[in-house]
Amino acid sequence: MTIAERLGTVSYRNQGRNDASAHIHVDTDICNSRCPHKGTTYMCPANCYTVDAEGLVHFQVEDCIECGTCMYACDQGAVTWKYPDPEQGLGVTWNLG
Amino acid sequence: MEDKFDCIIVGGGIAGLSAAMVCAQNNLRFLLVERGEFCGAKNVSGGVLWGTELARLVPDYWKAPDAGFERFIRHRRLTFMDEQSAFSLDFKSDHFDQPPYAGITVLRAKFDNWLASKVEAAIEASAFADESFLVPDVLVEELLLESGAVVGIRAGEETFYADCVILAEGVNNLLTRQIGLQPEYVPADYVAVGVKEVIRFDQKVLEDRFQLQDRSGLSNEFVGFASQGVEGGGFLYTNLDTVSVGLVLGMKDLREKGGPKPYDLLDTFKRHPAVADMLRGGESLEYAAHVVSTGDIRALPKEVYADGVLVTGEAAGLLLNSGKAIQGMDYAMHSGILAAEAVAAAKQDEDFSAASLKRYRDALDASYLMQDMRGFQDAVHLLHSPAMFQAVPNLFCDFGRQFFTIDNAPTRKASAMLKDSIRKHSSFLEMMKLGFKARKL
Incomplete structure (x- = not known):
């Protein structure tokens, strides 16, 4: 099962809303300038952190399932992690949990 | 109606709902806020709720056909794996198959929501039927402090005040960190990440495959090839017509190994012949992941109480994997109950200072929970040693x-x-x- 198929089973809140606010901010300049491990790119269970062909880290919040992993995976201070706003934020609603 | 609650509870998981139940039973006027659409909407666990304490909160819960649990654990198995083989310790007993059952499988979105309905009923029966509330879709952004004491919460533009606040916000305990009970940055050493899938079967197929009678169930933990050299292990639990299967992986080790990714490890685990045989023909309904604490006592908040505030469940790092079972939800329930009992006693004294709320710490220390957490730290470290997995x-x-x-x-x-x-x-x-x-x- 691919990660895309897996994430297809997840119910997200406020998906497709243009003004939805991000609950996680990543300073990828830190990832790309001084992080020795780029751990989030292979530890995030929702593949929100990816590495491109040039080896640069990118982050997208849309697939985030609010697990918290990146808050601990990053020890460089690049990740600012908050809970999503119920009305305007993204994030999950588990059907089973 | 006064403008101040006796107690505000942050989080509608098992710790928060258990606290709320005891608050209602003690006729306290309280507000429980949950950031999800409903209680359980944001919650993930393996998961088995061990122990018999649920029967204390909801007497004879097993008699109700719509009770929120999945199955009773009657059959337990611990499996050691290499790439091709599975060697198990297997124990099945009718001794486990009678009330009060000491282990039930749960799916949190369903279970927590059901428990919330029982709390609603307890509120109805309390002295403050119209003045205590469970409110979903409210995110607490900050705790309000006056002279160093917690006096309420802020959610968006709104503020709510109470004599004290019970934090039941889970492992990602941002509010516990806000008031300095836990450092702002918690290192990867003390947490793990759980990834799981819930896989559906025809109920008859599931019952035949796992030899389940009525509502009996199986809990199976795995060490070895399950996590492919990464610190951690696997689990498989039978629900009513689904199976929860997943891995718990040590965060620090995962980072040091530099991959593979958690979901790729999960795929390999599912393909192991012993696991594949159990999952054949199932349909994956939902993938989920969540951080989980490791039960290392060094990672606990520096204190579980302060002026006007109590910390419960995984927000307080209360979880133990002693090798016999992973106990998180029963710890959440027990600590929630003890915190609410402390609040009820503090209400009697009209004293919500740290000195008064210390009774929660004392009760926790005297309980099986802290006795086990302290007594099994060597086991925790042993289970995290590379030789064991x-x-x-x-x-x-x-x-x-x-x-x-x-x-x-x-x-x-x-x-x-x-x-x-x-x-x-x-x-x-x-x-x-x-x-x-x-x-x-």
Whole structure:
């Protein structure tokens, strides 16, 4: 099962809303300038952190399932992690949990 | 109606709902806020709720056909794996199959929502039926402090005040950090990440495959190939017509290994012959993941109470994997109950200072929970040692393969086989050291 198929089973809140606010901010300049491990790119269970062909880290919040992993995976201070706003934020609603 | 609650509870998981139940039973005027659409909407666990305490909150819960649990644990299995083999300790007993059942499988979106309905009923029956509330879709952004004491919460533009606040916000305890009970940055050393899938079967197929009678169920934990060298292990639990299958992986080790990704590890685990045989024909309904604390006592908040505030459940780092079971939800329930009892006693005294709320810490220390967490720290460290998820399972499987192989050659003594397996995967010295440590289990 691919990660895309897996994430297809997840119910997200406020998906497709243009003004939805991000609950996680990543300073990828830190990832790309001084992080020795780029751990989030292979530890995030929702593949929100990816590495491109040039080896640069990118982050997208849309697939985030609010697990918290990146808050601990990053020890460089690049990740600012908050809970999503119920009305305007993204994030999950588990059907089973 | 006064403008101040006796108590505000942050989080509608098991800790928060258990606290709310006890608040209602003690006729406290309280507000429980949950950031999800409903209680359970944001919650993930393996998961087995161990112990019998649910029966204390919801007497005879098993008699109701719509009770929120999945199955009773009647059959337990601990499996050691290498790439091809599975060697299990297997225990099944009718002793487990009678009330009050001491282990139930749950799916949190369903279970927590059901428990919330029981809290609503308790509020109805309390002295403050119209003045206590469970409110979903409210995110607490900050705790309000006056002269160093917690006096309320802020959610968006709105503020709510109370004599005290019970934090039941889960492992990602941002509010506990806000008031300095936990450092702002918690290192990867003290957390793990769980990934799981819930896989559906025809209920009859599931019951036949796992030999389940009525509402009996199986809990199966895995060490070894399950996590492919990464610190951690696997689990498989039977629900009503689904199976929860997943891995718990040590965050620091995962980072140091540099991959593979958690969901790729999960795929490989699911493809192991022993697991694949159990999952064949199932349909994956939902993938989920969540951080989980490791039960290392060094990671606990520096205190679980302060002026006007109490910290419960995983927000307080209360979880233990002693090798016998992963206990998180029963710890959440117990700590939630104790916190609410402390609030009820503080209300009697009209004193919500730290000195008064210390009674929660005292009750926690006296309970099975802190006794076990303190008593089994060696077990926690042993289970996190590489030998336990690499050499030991490989050695067991190697021995098993020799022992259970019957071919047309002279049969060797089991002791000779064991020696071979130890030499191949470890050493006698290592095993003696491990055996010495294992006395603590």
